[in-house]
Amino acid sequence: MKDGGMIYRNLAETPDGFGPCAITIGNFDGVHCGHRQIIRRVIAAAREEGWKSAVLTFDPHPARLLSPGSAPRLLTTVEERARTILGQGIDEILILPFTREIAALGPEDFVREILVDKLRARAVLVGANFHFGKRASGDAAMLEELGDRFSFETDIIEPVVWRGRVISSSEIRRLIEAGDVSTGRRMLGRPYALHGAVVPGEGRGSKQTVPTLNLDTKAEVLPKNGVYVTQTRELAGQSASGREWPSITNVGFRPTFDGHTRTIETYLLAPLDAEPPEEISVEFLRWVRDERKFENAEALKAQILRDVNRAQTYLRRLDQATGGMRENLNMEEAGI
Numbered sequence: 338m339k340d341g342g343m344i345y346r347n348l349a350e351t352p353d354g355f356g357p358c359a360i361t362i363g364n365f366d367g368v369h370c371g372h373r374q375i376i377r378r379v380i381a382a383a384r385e386e387g388w389k390s391a392v393l394t395f396d397p398h399p400a401r402l403l404s405p406g407s408a409p410r411l412l413t414t415v416e417e418r419a420r421t422i423l424g425q426g427i428d429e430i431l432i433l434p435f436t437r438e439i440a441a442l443g444p445e446d447f448v449r450e451i452l453v454d455k456l457r458a459r460a461v462l463v464g465a466n467f468h469f470g471k472r473a474s475g476d477a478a479m480l481e482e483l484g485d486r487f488s489f490e491t492d493i494i495e496p497v498v499w500r501g502r503v504i505s506s507s508e509i510r511r512l513i514e515a516g517d518v519s520t521g522r523r524m525l526g527r528p529y530a531l532h533g534a535v536v537p538g539e540g541r542g543s544k545q546t547v548p549t550l551n552l553d554t555k556a557e558v559l560p561k562n563g564v565y566v567t568q569t570r571e572l573a574g575q576s577a578s579g580r581e582w583p584s585i586t587n588v589g590f591r592p593t594f595d596g597h598t599r600t601i602e603t604y605l606l607a608p609l610d611a612e613p614p615e616e617i618s619v620e621f622l623r624w625v626r627d628e629r630k631f632e633n634a635e636a637l638k639a640q641i642l643r644d645v646n647r648a649q650t651y652l653r654r655l656d657q658a659t660g661g662m663r664e665n666l667n668m669e670e671a672g673i
Contacts, residue, residue: 356457444475
């Protein structure tokens with residue numbers, strides 16, 4: 338049990354009491370604002386009828402099995418997805434292993450065997466572009482027909498649009514990889530973050546420029562090379578420990594030092610009050626500049642200090658816009 342909800346990892350461990358439920362189905366990579374609208378609707382439908390609210394998702398992503406060469410890089414791991422979904426108030430999640438056997442189920446078999454017989458779905462809510470069953474041959478219209486046949490309600494939810502752009506996982510990936518973390522943040526409903534262990538660097542920062550925390554992450558989607566305003570949080574396992582710092586972060590190859598390995602280096606803008614953290618989450622708030630080569634370490638340090646001034650100005654404005662609550666970063670801050 339996590340955050341008050343239950344996670345089940347296969348059909349065998351899913352209890353008879355999983356339903357009756359209102360449920361939504363999908364990959365939910367990033368758990369972005371579009372996903373959250375569907376989740377809110379699921380919770381509301383379940384509460385109205387006294388059912389459980391549920392999510393059915395898959396691991397691995399179906400494309401990893403069916404077309405690995407074109408499978409998308411993922412914004413979140415399945416564990417991160419599950420934690421975020423439960424944090425929205427969902428009662429239970431089934432993380433269904435996506436196997437050849439599941440992929441071979443036709444749309445009607447999928448609905449009857451899994452949604453109706455096993456999960457006791459009473460309402461199924463999906464996005465308008467939903468596809469399911471063998472070779473993705475089922476669509477939202479077919480789901481409505483099957484709902485009539487198997488006695489469950491079907492609610493097809495239109496995409497969420499922000500400033501004329503449909504919010505989607507693929508669009509958010511494109512934004513992050515282009516360095517537009519501000520727009521990506523608004524579509525996600527929170528900052529895009531990289532998690533991992535703090536690892537030793539080459540020691541140049543503490544001696545020649547500024548001391549940094551060097552992040553080792555297994556994330557599949559990385560922001561474009563450059564410098565960003567960030568917020569860094571200490572992790573204890575998978576959870577924040579309470580310590581956090583405003584920061585600036587460089588993603589790239591350290592061309593001033595002829596680097597050949599991509600690194601993620603974070604400079605904390607507030608002093609450490611104890612030992613350095615062993616694991617951190619770095620949240621990307623705003624693009625500052627491209628990474629570039631400087632004549633020497635002194636010139637690079639001078640630029641870093643200018644970057645710090647820009648970051649501090651931005652963070653002051655952000656605190657004013659959010660009342661000092663930076664977790665409320667999904668709002669459209671005026672001029673920020």
